[in-house]
Amino acid sequence: MLNLTYEFKLKPTPQQAQEIERILEVCRRVWNYALAERKDWIRSRKSPINACSLFAEYIIPADQPYPNYARQSQALTKAKKDYPELKTVNAQALQQVLKTLETAFVDMKRKGMGFPRFKKARRMRSFVFPQMLKNCVQGIYLKLPQLGRIEYIKSREIPEGFRVKLARIIRKAGGYFVALCLECDVDVPDVPPHGYPIGIDLGLDKFLATSEGELIKRPRFFNSLHRQMKLLQRRLKKKQIGSNNWQKLSKIIARLHETIANTRKDFHFKLAHHLCDQAGMIFVEDLNFQAWAKGMWGKHTLDAGFGQFVTILQWVCWKRGVYFGKVNKDYTSQICPNCNAHTGKKKLSFRVHSCPECGYTIHRDVASALIVRNRGVSEVGRILDVKEVAWGGDLTGTRNGLVKSLRNRKKGGEAWIYPAS
Missing domain, CATH: 3.30.420 (Nucleotidyltransferase; domain 5)
Structure with a gap:
């Protein structure tokens, strides 16, 4: 099985850009809630039996299981009844957020990574559509779930024999991009030693x-633009955090x-x-x-x-x-x-x-x-x-x-x- 990832720049309409921002915001809230649930469970069990924590902690029953990916996915399905906004976002995209959080906790022990962090506003930069249609690529348009047909800059052709497995929508400073994961049922052997x-x-x-x-x-x-970066950072320091001028300068x-x-x-x-x-x-x-x-x-x-x-x-x-x-x-x-x-x-x-x-x-x-x-x-x-x-x-x-x-x-x-x- 051969996998490739091609990245293209999107040209969304104002309505599609607004929808992308709304999906990112909902994904951010799901991430923060799931992370807080796990942290509360861990903190409730870190104090010794004969001593109290120096900080206030939630009291969680001892028989309550750890909120792993499977349990949080079930809770997410039930939460859609109380929070209708969750129904407006692709269910698989929200599940991918929980999978990413699960991977982050696994990497803490497997790779020695740091503890996952909460995401502030506009800090969630991507989400995934893990299941794509066979004919999702239509000329200079992509057919994406929930977003519909969206135009993109076709900088290169998709190789023959490959199908689009999933799509990741990414927000960068230069605009919106899509990373298409391509899959082909072929085994490519390693390159043998040869030549000079x-x-x-x-x-x-x-x-x-x-x-x-x-x-x-x-x-x-970095040094070639260090002087310009230093000047902009000084100006940003004098702006009020969250104001329009602060946001404009942050984008620059x-x-x-x-x-x-x-x-x-x-x-x-x-x-x-x-x-x-x-x-x-x-x-x-x-x-x-x-x-x-x-x-x-x-x-x-x-x-x-x-x-x-x-x-x-x-x-x-x-x-x-x-x-x-x-x-x-x-x-x-x-x-x-x-x-x-x-x-x-x-x-x-x-x-x-x-x-x-x-x-x-x-x-x-x-x-x-x-x-x-x-x-x-x-x-x-x-x-x-x-x-x-x-x-x-x-x-x-x-x-x-x-x-x-x-x-x-x-x-x-x-x-x-x-x-x-």
Whole structure:
């Protein structure tokens, strides 16, 4: 089963935009009520038996079960009799709100996420229609439940053989968007290792360096508009919260943030395609970008968006048939790519790798990218050996022939060394 998600911009009529806002508001109230119900149940059981809570808590009977998704869905159906406004919103859209809340509570333990929060006005930004008709796409129009036929900008065609499984309506600073989840009954195998390999080293001095010696400068997405953002934030601070001027200025700031995010994503996609044009295998370090973001250079790390870039690069590689792999990150900057000697730690101010054993000199980031590439090729060889693939001797197209040709290949008069697996 193959799933794709395509995002399009909607062009709703004023009546449809008003209906979208009303649905978002009802979904927000359902979220807040369900979250409050769960928090009250948890708080009523957090105090010891022989002590009282320092804060006022609701007294909930001990035999009352935990309000999970199933019980809250049943309660939602009964609540429609007392609150007719709930009947005016698609029932499945409200159920999806409860499912999202259930997932948030599960992720607290499974992924170590934070406690779900209540949503203030205009903080609910999306809702889902989980069941779509087969003929919901009609030219430049989409047929959505409750909203009817709504026009959208058809920036690309939906692939043949795919059907629309669900639709998520999203409100952004730039307007309303729809994310269509497409489904196709086909199994696509993973991309096998093939072609010419390159390694990538990510960093803050240069956004990335490749094993081919290419250095990509790190764009300052946020810093380029930091002065304008700072000025707008100062003006917003002087406005009365909730006033019309406050809302207008908030929309301008939101549009500016969206411009920064779109510019960053556009750069990541173009760079990913540029890398895929050069190789059949791409290897990167298996890094913990969340730890990077908490360090001294957290602001610059988040501005670069390394995690988003790696995710986009993996998707583009799969789409274009390029093998993508992650390798161990340890000591990539402390090993000589020419003789595999351990050169020790280097200060961040040292941007040139100079091996004391063999005298090999190269840019520090390029040397790390070479190590990443060598480890990737070695790891691919190990995987292929485990699968017991029938390889020939030193013939062209076999693994031994590939490693031998790569070892003997030269660029700029310097041999590229690949350790045998």
